[in-house]
Amino acid sequence: MKFTKNAIMAAGLLAAVAAAPASAATYEYVMTNGDVLTIDTDTSSASFKGSKIDATMTSAAFASFTGGATPTFSFVLDSLDGTRLINGVQTTDNPKxxxxxxxxxLIAYGPSANNKVNLWxxxxxxxxxxxxxTYIKSYTAKVPEPGALGLMAFGLGGLAFARRRRKKLAA
Known part of the structure; x- marks a missing residue:
């Protein structure tokens, strides 16, 4: 079987795209009390911001989070920093x-518990x-669009295979 230069180039680009890691995403949850929980899979970090909380956290497990309007998860945190308002006093976390x-x-119990989220x-x-x-009210995901290299690889691959098919039909 003979391969054309374009087919080899397209196959190489497709292999490069297939070997690339999945796109990172940022997931944002607005809570019923107005707080916002943001989980960033690229930096393996999250933040909880609102009138009674201002906390940031990291967990290696955030990298594999896939989002969803009614998530169920339990992430052990590598770090937790920030403050929470308790009895009118801004209070820091205690790693005791x-x-x-x-x-x-950081735990989410899903729809069976009315989308409860617990910073434990x-x-x-x-x-x-x-x-x-607190409880999830709404959800948004910010997933990057496919890169130009991926689109170009698919286009070149399609052209190469179409050209090969035309040559085969002509023969």
Whole structure:
């Protein structure tokens, strides 16, 4: 079987595109209390912003998050920083027991629990508050569009295969 220069080039581009990692995305959840939870799969980070919370967190597991309007997940956090308003006082997180009995987590319980989201952590030193619970109201995903290289590879591949088919039919 003889391959044309275009077919070889198209096959190479298709292989390069197939080997590339999946596109990263940012998922945004607006809560019933007005808070916004944002999960960024590219940076494996998340933020929880609102009138009673201003926290950022990281988890290697965020990289594989696929989003959805009614997610169910439990991510153990690598880090949690920021503040939460408890009894009128801005309070920082307390990592007490975070490596043993009470790891800091971001948990979503899905539709069976009315889309409840729980930032599972201790707050204050000494501890004056626990979990921060709220509910998902709406959802948006910001997924990048396919790159120009991918589109070009598919176009070149299509041209190469069409040309090969025409030559085969002519023969």
């Amino acid at each position: 027991n975070s490596t043993t009995t009470h790891p800091q987590k 952590a201790w707050w204050g030193d000494p501890i004056i508050g626990g979990d921060y619970i």
